[in-house]
Amino acid sequence: MFEDVPSSIDYHRMEEARHWAETTTPRRPWRADFFARFRDIIREESAERHSRVLELGSGPGFLSIDLLRSLPGIEYVGLDFSAAMHELARARLGPLGSRARLIERNLREATWTHGLGQFECVVTNQAVHELRHKRHASTLHAQVKDVLAPNGAYLVCDHYLGEGGMSNDQLYMTVSEQREALVAAGFDSVEQVLLKGDLVLHLARCQR
Numbered sequence: 001m002f003e004d005v006p007s008s009i010d011y012h013r014m015e016e017a018r019h020w021a022e023t024t025t026p027r028r029p030w031r032a033d034f035f036a037r038f039r040d041i042i043r044e045e046s047a048e049r050h051s052r053v054l055e056l057g058s059g060p061g062f063l064s065i066d067l068l069r070s071l072p073g074i075e076y077v078g079l080d081f082s083a084a085m086h087e088l089a090r091a092r093l094g095p096l097g098s099r100a101r102l103i104e105r106n107l108r109e110a111t112w113t114h115g116l117g118q119f120e121c122v123v124t125n126q127a128v129h130e131l132r133h134k135r136h137a138s139t140l141h142a143q144v145k146d147v148l149a150p151n152g153a154y155l156v157c158d159h160y161l162g163e164g165g166m167s168n169d170q171l172y173m174t175v176s177e178q179r180e181a182l183v184a185a186g187f188d189s190v191e192q193v194l195l196k197g198d199l200v201l202h203l204a205r206c207q208r
Contacts, residue, residue, distance in 0.1 A: 004132040005171045017084040021060035024126075030197040034125065034157050035066045037194050037201055042121050045153050046073055051120040054147060055079065056107060056140075057127025061089030068096045075099070077116065081106040107131060113146045122148050123155040126199070134173045134181075141185030145206055154187065157201040165198045175200050 010016050025031060045051050051074050058064055058078030068076055076099060080086055086102045093100055105112040108131060122144050128137055144154055159165055161172040173181065175195065179202060182190045187204040194201040 002133055002135055005168065007132065011082040012084055014084040017082060017088060021088055028197055033196055034194060034199060034201055035063060038063065038123055038155055039067065039070050041153055041155060041203060042067065042071060042074065045120050046071060053121045053123065054119040056124040057130060058089060059085045061092040063125050064089060064100055065093055065096060068099055077101045077103065079103050079105045107140055113143055116147050118149045119147055119152065120149050121153045125157045128156060128158040129171050133170055137173065137181040138184045141182050145186060148206065151205055151207055154204040155201065156204065157199055159198050160200045178202060
């Protein structure tokens with residue numbers, strides 16, 4: 001039996017959620033390059049059709065405010081298990097919050113997809129490892145197919161295991177393992193979009 005890896009951060013506690021929010025971008029300035037790729041791909045999707053965008057593990061609103069500022073035509077929904085993170089996100093979004101729906105859901109629970117409808121784009125940034133063991137990744141990816149429109153874009157960015165990346169082989173996957181987890185979940189097309197710093201971004205699609 002594999003055991004989940006405990007988190008050193010309690011995201012339900014406001015002081016710890018705020019500390020994470022204040023330190024994550026200075027630690028990883030290359031996040032801006034990933035945000036740009038999220039924007040570009042979602043913009044391409046939105047050129048073809050109205051796009052509903054779902055973010056998994058939306059946190060304190062860094063990606064959501066970037067997308068809402070840059071893409072005025074999208075409909076945005078953010079899921080996070082932490083009420084403290086949602087509070088930080090609402091404060092960050094300000095008036096843009098009128099275009100965002102923030103929902104408290106735990107991605108470890110089988111019911112997290114219920115009642116959400118379908119989305120042309122599902123995105124997640126530095127959240128898959130917060131399932132606390134890499135064995136949960138394929139289950140999450142398979143569940144995403146329930147809310148992703150046919151041939152929609154599933155954008156998965158997370159830390160990777162290996163040189164230049166992370167060292168915990170229970171929590172993190174290699175770049176190839178991340179691709180394999182998406183393929184195992186039933187995605188027909190998986191493309192590596194960007195690798196920089198300790199992060200990698202994959203774009204996955206399913207024709208069904």
